[in-house]
Amino acid sequence: MLLLIATMIAVFVAACGGGGSSTDSGSKPTTLNVTFAAFPDYMDPALSYSLEGWTSMWETYVPLLTYRHADGAAGAQLLPGLARAMPKITDGGKTYTLYLRKGLRYSDGTPVRASDFGATIERDLAMNSPGTPFYTDIVGAEKFAETKKGRIGGIESDDSTGRIVIHLVQPRGTFSNELAMLFAAPLPAGTKHTDLSGNPPPGTGPYEIVSSTPGRAWEYHRNPEWATHDASLMPQIPSGNYDSIDVKVIANPETAVNDVKEGKIDWMEEPPPPDRFAELRERYEGKQLLITPQIDLYYFWMNVNKAPFNDLRVRQAVNYAIDPEALERIYAGTMVPLQQVLPPAMPGHKSYTPYPHNMKKAKELIAAANPKQKKITVFGNDYGANKQAAEYYEGVLRELGFEPTLKLVASANYTTVIGNATTQNLDTGWANWYIDYPHPNDYFEPQLSGASIAPTLDSNYSRFSDPAINKRIAELDREPLGPKQEAAYAQLDREVMKQAPWAPFGSVTMSTFVSSDIDLSKLVVSPVYGQDIATFAPN
DSSP states (O other), X not given: OOSOOOOOOOOOOOOBTTBSEEOSTTSSOOEEEEEESSOOSOSSTXXXXXXXXXXXXXXXXXXXXXEOSOSGGGGGOEEESSBSSSOEEEGGGTEEEEEBOTTOBOTTSOBOOTHHHHHHHHHHHHTTOTTGGGTTTBTTHHHHHHHOOSOOTTXXXXXTTTEEEEEBSSOOTTHHHHHTSGGGSOOOTTOOSSOOTTSOOOOSSSEEEEEEETTTEEEEEEOHHIIIXXXXXXXXXXXXXXXXXXXXXXXXXXXXXXXXXXXXXXXESSOOOHHHHHHHXXXXXXXXXXXXXXXXXXXXXXXXXXXXXXXXXXXXXHHHHOOHHHHHHHTTTOEEEOOSSSOTTSTTOOOOOSSOOOHHHHHHHHHHHOOSOOEEEEEEEOSHHHHHHHHHHHHHHXXXXXXXXXXXXXXXXXXXXXXXXXXXXXXXXXEEEEOSSSSTHHHHHHHHOGGGOOSSSOOOTTOOOOHHHHHHHHHHHTSOOSHHHHHHHHHHHHHHHHHOSEEEEEEEOEEEEEOTTBOXXXXXXXXXXXXXXXXXXXX
């Protein structure tokens, strides 16, 4: 999800031809004008680990496997992407065999070759991609990640037949999902092992990114290779309804809302500000405002390796002190309160409340712990309701007797900052998580396994590593998901919350606000990738 996934600041895009969509002499609109609240964390599929980045690149980079372009549960169905069919899995779940579709080309005309897949995974590992943990179970990948030399021996390819064979060290029940992540979307062999956000590499989707100015704007055109033959090779992927898509970044949510209302722009990617939500919902829901349940989690993390949060009693006290209903008000009714790891709609979710709001009990636990370290830094995302949530959290910690200092970080840089071990005073802070794939492992392995702790691009913000829980995460990931495994994940949820590395507080819906020029009935919001840019269509 994918990783945080900072809700962004807002954006305005000047309209062409006096309306939100550019037109040619009265013909159908040819340009979709879009605002993002901030530039994605990266515009490079090897590095982006945010919903905004994945929303931006889903229509540009197609992995071997992908997801159905559909809303809700249907959008969690795995389908072949560049591969002709779903993988043949043999050797007790340790060998995956796939074949590329014949005739595929990248947007620059380069043929797609089977060997590109291995080169792409090697690029990920060489660049210390946040996707690295998903692929180190490939034979030879862990050594390659350490040395950055040679080749990954567990990936075999035959360019003449399109055959790709992947050998795993051990069975991995989530590996098909991980083949559908943008980290694994093939790029031409020889693609530079550097951040290409300013000049994104060619892709295989219906759109290509033709210009990118990090921090400011980017632009898509139709992929010429898609138009000539790739569309017929991958009919399960929509071809898009606009010839070009212009995206600009301007940090003003009020302006974005007003310009969408006036038809000056077609879509604001970030949700409307909380103080405008009730008004917009009453007037536009079902017409220009779409509210979609998501599989996500918002929480406060605590660094379990540093005082005062290395004391379990302190972490439990924070959980009792947090009032999810107060945070529901901050998020203006878009949040469903909860206090557990797995959110609703995720397999394995069983609702329970381990720490019902009780400030008296929280203060008793603090008194028993008697922490000597009072001064702590609270990290927060600087956007809207997220900023307010961090401010609320700072107040709770102050009420518990601490001396907190709030450090707000720009939304676009937030996960990079809190995921870097060299950042000073990483004590506690706000975070959220959207799914990478619809499997409960996605909420445990990247965020709560000791194996995922990394010096940079870390997604285990609490630096939590419990040997018994690490072992259980690994064991469950080797099994195919079924009722037995879902029950085990529900139990694992409870075991983690006993250790209280987080204070979870809610799951937030996704709000999509478009101009009256857009046909809302045709828009797809993927549970994995967010708004499906190729499904935007004019009224």
